[in-house]
Amino acid sequence: SQTIHQWPATLVQPVGSPLSLECTVEGTSNPNLYWYRQAAGRGLQLLFYSVGIGQISSEVPQNLSASRPQDRQFILSSKKLLLSDSGFYLCAWSPSPQSNQPQHFGDGTRLSIL
Amino acid sequence: TQLLEQSPQFLSIQEGENLTVYCNSSSVFSSLQWYRQEPGEGPVLLVTVVTGGEVKKLKRLTFQFGDARKDSSLHITAAQPGDTGLYLCAGVVSGGGADGLTFGKGTHLIIQP
Secondary structure, X not given: OOEEEEEOOEEEEXXXXXXXXXXXXXXXXXXXXXXXXXXOOOEEEEEEEEEXXXXXXXXXXXXXXXXXXXXXXXXXXXXXXXXHHOEEEEEEEEOOOOOXXXXXXXXXXXXXXX | OOOOEEXXXXXXXXXXXXXXXXXXXXXXXXXXXXXXXXXXXXXXXXXXEOOOOOEEEEOOEEEEEOOOOOEEXXXXXXXXXXHOEEEEEEEEEOOOOOOOEEEOOOEEEEEEO
């Protein structure tokens, strides 16, 4: 069966510090991978998605970036965090091609910027 | 403008009551999914509906996809405290690609014992 792992579960970082959140999927090949941010009252905001190694599409301009160095690994990064980067970050995967397939989520990372 | 509008945003009812939450859009979706999310966790898929007019049941939960595939509802019978959570609908826009899943803001449901 497929599983998705996200870490860390919680993170407290000072403004201006770098960020690296990691997500890995097991039990499937060539998944579509997604990073979302969930803020109170705003629902899930899609940040990045990837259909293959090295292929990243960005949905919103920001100081965050994503990389997919391996088939089942998806990394969310920032060189300098802003206060507005606080939130709950979720990684998800779906079978490729998506076509009516649901997305399966990790347990999320609660990021607090001080 | 929110592509998927969920209502109500918040709902607090007593154990044993029935409830319905709605997910509406002006766009046509090739499929629609319902998720439940508990605090500090990721959303968990409950159901996927793909055919206009389709009805699916999951124990005390009944999901319906509108005939025109623009809306959906979730009905819970005899709600229990374990049903408490954030209910999210998400749709795949017709013709959408890998990024085609669009989420509503969710309905926060509290079932009081």
